[in-house]
Amino acid sequence: MIEDNWKRKLFLHIQSNAKQKGIHVDFINGVEDHIHLLVAPKTTQSPALIARLLKGESSRWINKQQLCLQPFKWQIGYSVFSVSRQNLDRVRNYIRKQEEHHADGLTFSEELNQLISYL
DSSP: OOHHHHHHHHHHHHHHHHHHTTOEEEEEEEETTEEEEEEETTTTTOOOHHHHHHHHHHHHHHTTTTTTSSOOOOOSOOOOOOOGGGHHHHHHHHHTTHHHHHHHTTTHHHHHHHHHOOO
8 A cells, every 4th residue: 555654755756767767757646556647658668568667666666665564566457548638637637636536435447437538
């Protein structure tokens, strides 16, 4: 679980690590059990490559920093959606409001449906 006391530190680390790997993370936010990234990939960067690089390195970093009592591991899998330029601000705003969405008890499937409606 991603705890509030180190969540921002994690997001900054993911952005920094992504930048070192040539991956542009436009926006990032999340809650205790998942995160959202708005990424502008290069044509040579597949979603699978980006997920593997960012998830693998960040879980190693979290464990090295001993931020969790139990070993940290991301869940298997990820979701990817393409976003048109005219919807970038809407998606950024959606990601920005993660805490607000989940404070209302939003389930994963409800969130998925909501996210699809933003696109």
